[in-house]
Amino acid sequence: MSAPRTGVEETPAAVVDVRGLSVDLGGSRILREVDLTVARGEFVALLGANGSGKSTLVRTLVGVLPPAAGTVTMLGADVTRRAGVPWGRIGYVPQRSTATAGVPATVVEVVRSGLLAAGRLRPPRDGEARVRRALARVDLADRADRAVAELSGGQQQRVLIARALARDPELLLLDEPLAGVDAANQESFARTMAGLRDDGVTVLVVLHETGPLAPLITRAVVLRHGAVVHDGEPPRPAPGHDHDDHDHQHPHDGDHLERDDARGPDDWRRGYPHGDRPTGDRSAIRISPGGFA
Ligand SMILES: Nc1ncnc2c1ncn2[C@@H]1O[C@H](COP(=O)(O)OP(=O)(O)OP(=O)(O)O)[C@@H](O)[C@H]1O
Numbered sequence: 001m002s003a004p005r006t007g008v009e010e011t012p013a014a015v016v017d018v019r020g021l022s023v024d025l026g027g028s029r030i031l032r033e034v035d036l037t038v039a040r041g042e043f044v045a046l047l048g049a050n051g052s053g054k055s056t057l058v059r060t061l062v063g064v065l066p067p068a069a070g071t072v073t074m075l076g077a078d079v080t081r082r083a084g085v086p087w088g089r090i091g092y093v094p095q096r097s098t099a100t101a102g103v104p105a106t107v108v109e110v111v112r113s114g115l116l117a118a119g120r121l122r123p124p125r126d127g128e129a130r131v132r133r134a135l136a137r138v139d140l141a142d143r144a145d146r147a148v149a150e151l152s153g154g155q156q157q158r159v160l161i162a163r164a165l166a167r168d169p170e171l172l173l174l175d176e177p178l179a180g181v182d183a184a185n186q187e188s189f190a191r192t193m194a195g196l197r198d199d200g201v202t203v204l205v206v207l208h209e210t211g212p213l214a215p216l217i218t219r220a221v222v223l224r225h226g227a228v229v230h231d232g233e234p235p236r237p238a239p240g241h242d243h244d245d246h247d248h249q250h251p252h253d254g255d256h257l258e259r260d261d262a263r264g265p266d267d268w269r270r271g272y273p274h275g276d277r278p279t280g281d282r283s284a285i286r287i288s289p290g291g292f293a
Pocket residue numbers: 025026030048049050051052053054055056057278279282
């Protein structure tokens with residue numbers, strides 16, 4: 001169980017409230033008038049083909065990218081006025097490929113860095129207990145003093161999740177936490193997420209494949225070319241994939257191309273042939289006391 005929280009009763013029902021959000025990058029409009037509301041306790045999957053704008057949306061939610069238009073409200077605070085946002089109650093897990101690259105630190109040091117929210121230069125008094133609890137939650141208590149670089153990719157992903165959990169967040173944002181993670185680590189991750197859901201943590205997770213998280217997802221939001229094309233029912237398990245020996249969902253029909261008429265929660269998969277993984281370092285962040293930037 002998480003430590004008792006304070007101030008929860010002051011938080012509005014919508015923990016994420018995005019209205020008419022447009023974001024420009026490199027002179028191009030990447031997000032187009034996006035509306036997104038996430039209520040307390042929801043477990044929302046953000047889906048869409050490569051380049052549809054999922055990471056851009058999440059990075060805007062955590063204040064890394066500025067809106068060109070519209071509003072972004074997190075836990076009741078306007079993100080464009082960073083000072084008022086309760087970053088200490090928000091956990092963010094960036095894409096692993098870049099966030100852990102070249103970090104010369106031990107597991108416990110990386111997790112401890114998650115305690116430092118914007119404006120907070122010293123960890124909270126119960127910081128070490130939170131760090132140990134977060135490590136236990138991702139089944140890495142016995143790796144605390146190992147160098148992060150020595151761990152497998154899936155374990156590094158769990159370190160980043162523990163780093164976000166050290167804040168005891170009410171809201172957790174994760175950007176492709178299953179990418180490049182083997183089946184055993186995916187199952188471990190799913191158990192961690194189920195525990196968080198049971199504790200009432202609100203989750204917004206970017207996914208390419210719902211995999212072992214499918215039973216947890218309460219709603220799916222699908223982006224296409226920077227706009228929301230579906231907001232509602234989660235995708236159904238593909239035929240033959242809803243039993244125990246299949247741990248992920250993927251297209252089998254040979255139609256791997258995006259379709260112009262893709263509109264439903266199941267259509268996002270059509271853009272994802274096996275091995276078609278995104279690359280690049282667009283989600284690079286610094287581990288700093290200044291929040292997520
Ligand atoms: N810094 C940048 N400058 C210019 N264009 C960018 C920048 N970052 C991202 N983009 C473009 O914005 C679009 C959306 O990218 P984004 O990473 O948000 O998509 P995504 O849905 O997360 O994709 P993926 O599934 O591949 O991670 C892409 O066309 C991408 O090339």
